Amino acid sequence: MKTAVITGAGGAMGSYLVEALEKQGVTCILVERERDLLGRLTHMLDGNRHFFYKADFTNQKDIQNVISDITSKHKKIDYLFNVAGIGIYKKLEDLTLSEWRASMxxxxxxVFMFSKGLLPLFKKSEDAMVLSFGSGMGIYPSKNRVAYCTSKFALRGMSLTLSKEFKGRGVDFVLLTLGSVMTDFGTGGLIYRKKLEQNGKKYLNVDEVIDKVMQITNSPSRSDEYPLYPEGYGNESKS
Ligand SMILES: NC(=O)c1ccc[n+]([C@@H]2O[C@H](COP(=O)([O-])OP(=O)(O)OC[C@H]3O[C@@H](n4cnc5c(N)ncnc54)[C@H](OP(=O)(O)O)[C@@H]3O)[C@@H](O)[C@H]2O)c1
Structure with missing residues (x-):
């Protein structure tokens, strides 16, 4: 029986991922800011099979509490999916220090805290994987998005470095590097994205992203990075 920790469990991609994992019989430990934000997943918490933790990641203590409670209740964790993220798209003049800090x-x-804190439990698994949701904006510099780009560049550096550090040691660190996905994420949200789509911009849909995540999860051998971009992605960064 596999056990997975999913951060951002109630979000657009997180919630679909939880459903796909549950369908496969994986025990899910859902981490979200509020139980109410789990939306249609709350039914999963009726029995004893799945677990819920409330944590605001701008509060270090919240994350520490989650990690120590998981550690006290579970012998091993097979998968950590770092899905939580925020996209504050602002130019430097308008960006506040607290927005910068929240982004980091x-x-x-x-991702650092969960990866390090749950490491002893990954080591008990025969197939441990830490999969983080990266972004093409962690590869392509994109103007007016300095907080988001910087955080995703650094996330990429962390994940690729840890992939090397843990090679042959039983924990796969994997980065899923995504282009734009049709969700409410980031400044402007879904309405803005729908408008851009009407003007020809291409988006991935959530289903294709989650299919890819499940393919990686179930693969007997994994790469350190999987880019997944819609057609034309990255052209904006050339301007
Ligand atoms: N959508 C895209 O175009 C795209 C492209 C590339 C990469 N990504 C990455 O994919 C991931 C998921 O994005 P999504 O599109 O599914 O967006 P989403 O629906 O906004 O999901 C983001 C998740 O992060 C959680 N989160 C935000 N602030 C938090 C905090 N302070 N503490 C704990 N959790 C917090 C959200 O919780 P709440 O429900 O409380 O807000 C939500 O569950 C993100 O890491 C994003 O960077 C997205």
């Missing part, structure tokens, strides 16, 4: 806390520091 949620997109980067939480």
């Amino acid at each position: 806390d949620i997109n980067l520091n939480s």
